[in-house]
Amino acid sequence: MTRPLTDDQRLLQDSAREFFAERAPVKALRADRAAGRPFDPALWQEIAALGFAGAAVPEAYGGSGMGWRSLGLVLEAAGRTLVASPLLQSALVGVAAIEALGSDAQRAAWLPAIAAGEMTTALGLDEGAHHAPSRIAMRAVREPGGWRLEGQKRFVPDGATASHLLIAALAAPTPGAPESLSVFCVAGSADGLVRKPLAMADSRGMADLDLTAVRVADDAVLGSVGEAATALEGVLDTARIGLAAEMLGAADALFALTLDHLKTRRQFGQPIGAFQSLQHRAARMFVDLELTRSCVLAALDALDDAAGVSTSVRSAAAQGASVASVASVASLASLASLAKARAGDTLHLVSNEAVQLHGGVGMTDAYDAGLYLKRARVLETLYGTAGWHRDRSARLDGY
């Protein structure tokens, strides 16, 4: 845990930052917003061509096999300029779900398609405005040769645009058996699926989904029904950690913008950054950012470690679950909550301080601070607020 960046990772970080700064600066978000589209499909093809879409996909499946930390660095770079591409939902969440839950056949079918940027996914999990993985009502009913899905999903990121939807639903493996969470891969064009795009404050694409008698075949179940519940938590933790990386990038870039303003804006005959109360506020933000960075990097490392562990555990499954792997799962959950909560608090603080320290100009739509503020709150809310993760953290620690 907490390894310094390797040379490869440094190179990747530099090239990702450079790429997004060049090809998808904040003004690209403005252009997308003006055009009423959540993101630019051409940009996604470039992202995929650079190997970012397949960063966490093993080489055997057509990915670059760089691991979660590397993907985290890419997400951090994307966060810096508020890029709202399918990276999070497809390259992170989709890949994590297929890796963790899917069969070998599904991995072979879908992972290369995601890595190539041809297939995009969106996880349909929550059914209300708050993250609540324990409150799923969507049902999958057994039918001959397949399943019938009935229910609604709300605020699904990329839900209007993804080629495939990964729908979490309650299902029983056999009639009468207890229901548990399972995940179904549903084509965006499926009959009975209605996608209603939502105009969010941050212009990122989200949609409500209505599923009425949506029929899927047996091979649409990721893995098999009844086995997903625990693994899904791991997928969500992966999502939270990747999201935290994106948030760190956004906070970091916004802080840099703010520092720049403090150094150049003059009032009362000096740069306002010479006023000690503002200096101390900036210094405290710096402390928060560095602490957050440590949490995000440690959590990404833990994902890579867990990937290693789970591989070895898989091969040694006959000997039973190892204590170490249980401990590392608990610690992964804990680290995921730590990273998401810390990134949430830091981004919250930095986004509010950025507007305030910019004064009037920070209130204008023409200036970027407001775009960061709006994106900040959406990211803070997705997959659990800081408060939700503090609560979870206490529960994980047994108090």
Place this chain on the structure above:
Amino acid sequence: MTRPLTDDQRLLQDSAREFFAERAPVKALRADRAAGRPFDPALWQEIAALGFAGAAVPEAYGGSGMGWRSLGLVLEAAGRTLVASPLLQSALVGVAAIEALGSDAQRAAWLPAIAAGEMTTALGLDEGAHHAPSRIAMRAVREPGGWRLEGQKRFVPDGATASHLLIAALAAPTPGAPESLSVFCVAGSADGLVRKPLAMADSRGMADLDLTAVRVADDAVLGSVGEAATALEGVLDTARIGLAAEMLGAADALFALTLDHLKTRRQFGQPIGAFQSLQHRAARMFVDLELTRSCVLAALDALDDAAGVSTSVRSAAAQGASVASVASVASLASLASLAKARAGDTLHLVSNEAVQLHGGVGMTDAYDAGLYLKRARVLETLYGTAGWHRDRSARLDGY
């Protein structure tokens, strides 16, 4: 609610501040601490002679009948110099308990004695280190002509020195009837009562009490068994509000001490109070203090109003409980929690900032800031921390 001070109250405030500054400055606390006594009995006689001990006692019972707000002003003045006299336990809590629960005969017997400084009381309520009025285990068992008390009380303020202890215990009015909280007046010299003085960090007197087969007569019950539970909440709210007044006084005086230091201590060629980050911290403390002052005054007013209401309700009891009085009880509880929580947060902040802004000298025992810090935490904890009252406040508001 929120009336400006009357001329009488202003006069009282000035004379109380002057008296305590003169007769009981912080160095008197140092002398008491050195002498190993919780307070100076001679001082208590002077306090009583000035009418402070009977400030809230009606004139009919030998008090000065000035009301709760006036007593609050005296407590605030006492708080400024950390006076640890029986004012809080006797003049406030004892009087409130006897007023609210006692029979006419008990009022006539005890209130004049308290006002004269002859009788002092201590409320034995909590049985653990945290305020928890719903977790009382002390039992009062019916015996012919009286009651037998069995149990323990912990951290009773003035518990080692009060002439009488007001012990909250569970008792059933008739054999087999459900038990409820009742309050018993026990002489300090009673057989079976063991008082163990505690050396607290703030040098204020507290004691643990062991009651083993302590026998009291029927007339030791405040009012009658089974009727105290609701009224006791009101007594506790009175205690919390008076305590908040004392805390406001302590915070206010400590802030003044700190401001003075900021104006006189020089580093880097100027008074440290010229540094903007310290100016802003001082300004925020000022805001907190003023907000706290408003809460304390409003809560004291509400006590006086409730005293009026309860008198009129008592006379109009035949017509049934009025909606207004129920509302005002709820609002009194809410205001008490508001005042105690706000005073707690403010005193916490001011006491920590005072030590920090004084630098090294604030860490020395010879300087007063540390005495305020220690007293602060004890006052913050008594009758519910700020967190406890926030929680209660949410419960009172139904969420």
Place this chain on the structure above:
Amino acid sequence: MSLETFRRDTRAWLETNCPAAMRTALDEKEVVWGGRNASFPNDDARLWLERMGERGWTAPTWPAAYGGGGLAPAENAVLQEELRRIGARAPLWSFGLWMFGPVLLEFGSEAQKHAWLPDIIRGRIRWCQGYSEPGAGSDLASLATRCEDRGDHFLVNGQKIWTSYADKADWMFCLVRTDTTAKHAGISFIVFDMRTPGVETRPIALISGESPFCETFLTDVRVPKDQLVGQLNGGWEIAKRLLTHERQSISTAAFGGGVGLDLVTAAQQSVGLMCGQLADGDLRVRIAAFRMQERAFHLTVRRAQAEARAGGNIDHLAPLFKYAAASVNQQRLELLVETLGLGGLGWEGDGFHPDALRATRHWLRSKGNSIEGGTSEINLNVVAKRVLGLPDPT
């Protein structure tokens, strides 16, 4: 006339003259701002302004000589009570009434008062305020809009910013630099018609999607010399007076006071309960802490009002109000948006409850509360220096 008689007459007049539709709560969208291009939500609103304006009761205490109500303070108190009694709407919102009028009464010439006050009172001219500049925000006195004496007129060049509704206003009152060799002592206070050639306005889009403020560009604007208010280079004194008016009106209005959703109700509906308490324990604690802070603030406003009524001095509390009002409103809206979850982060459309969309916009707009009319930092400076007596650096 005794106060009792005045009350009886007033009540009778209001009974007759205040249309029923004007006795309902005023929605932001139905506010009447008056002016040359005044728009009214309905005929009753027009009638109500005409009737009140005619009696001078839009400005009850201003002298009758200029069209004001000429009421004594005690009479005005009765009038306000009677208006509140029937829930009457304010007939007119106006920077002329709130800001420019009071300083004109104090600093203007007799001719100026006669020229401008009656139209303010009747709501016929809508005013805006030219104060801040791109380079002069918190440090307002560093303003640079140049005003040159050209013999029979002034020539004004420069740029103003954060001018509320400049695009809808008829006239501007404006701070300009008439002496570049002095800072505070080189500022003058002038007024001019927005139709004057060389005046251009451009609305500023805010992060909330609204555009209540404008940039105003002044290029070779000719201003007649009798439109200088007060002394040449004496404008800073007027400016300070005006800022006081502004800060008071901002903090007593207590940002978005009556706005929208109740936090606790929203939380109970959106978050749900567990063991009888809000299911999100962390949010619950923060809501409780906030509500206590909000209540402490309201109690402080009430205490100050009571003390002021009793003749006490509450100057030391003034900078506190603006600071605390901004902070309380911002906290409330942050918590409200968090309580609504992703439902509180919509921009538009059917997917969101209209109240939630309104909350989102208010939340974004509230970020300006601690900036406009004196930043929170400036208010803390004022508390530190003027109230607490802390020294300036040497």
Place this chain on the structure above:
Amino acid sequence: MSLETFRRDTRAWLETNCPAAMRTALDEKEVVWGGRNASFPNDDARLWLERMGERGWTAPTWPAAYGGGGLAPAENAVLQEELRRIGARAPLWSFGLWMFGPVLLEFGSEAQKHAWLPDIIRGRIRWCQGYSEPGAGSDLASLATRCEDRGDHFLVNGQKIWTSYADKADWMFCLVRTDTTAKHAGISFIVFDMRTPGVETRPIALISGESPFCETFLTDVRVPKDQLVGQLNGGWEIAKRLLTHERQSISTAAFGGGVGLDLVTAAQQSVGLMCGQLADGDLRVRIAAFRMQERAFHLTVRRAQAEARAGGNIDHLAPLFKYAAASVNQQRLELLVETLGLGGLGWEGDGFHPDALRATRHWLRSKGNSIEGGTSEINLNVVAKRVLGLPDPT
């Protein structure tokens, strides 16, 4: 000698020479400070210091010429690993080892090194640090203790404060003013024996009841001229180097690191549970927030260590550590004391659990964490100016 051989020999030597009693956790009360009046908790502790001192392994990397261990960094790493492996106690705590020694090696004359380093290594002389003065705290360079050149000696007059254990020390290293016309460039670094006539110490009672610091009064103290370290008026450079040593040792020690009660356990025992969670929901949330902050801090320390080992530059994190370590420790102890309720606010006596009494004293002592060795304010200044590049006021 190969590292493998070194490890084998070291392990064997330690096996033979480190007494079993010295392989247990070190309690504060059993720390060996050495000095002329050294006290040892037991004979094993004395033996352990003698043996380690003899090999120079109390200062493993110092040159053997002065009695040090003369080890290469890689060898020292092996030694430390082997010491950790058997859980060996530090044989000696010493400001001489941590602070004075390193600067003496850098700035001292050959004669001075031979005079003082061997005794430091053997723990025979205990040193204290004369830095702060009543008028020179955060602004250390304004120190005023005068040091006059009297031909064959210096004459020193003044007062030092916050001198750790001055009452128990044998010698002091001390900053003095040798030129009153320059601020930083008028400071020199001298050392003297505490038995010199005119040196008086007085312990300062702290709010925690302990007295680890002293005031030191210097009245006509004669100091031989060869006890000037470095150049006359060149003391500030040494001072800065020393402060860096001090801050590093403070923040890596991470205030009260292994101290006392576990917060969660204490809370569960003292507060109780409701619906499976701590009954005090407000306290629970604050404990959770704190523990996450604490963990974030520890992860940052580890990240910095890993980056430093990999040759990365972590200078920008240095002022952060002192600031954050103080804040984390203070928060922890505030929460611990709150968790213990009134039981956490005792001073002494049977009425309190010894662990609780210790918590109270630690809580009070922790208030100094953000003051000593550079206040939190100074650290934030350093972050703002040196790390973030924010300007000084003009």
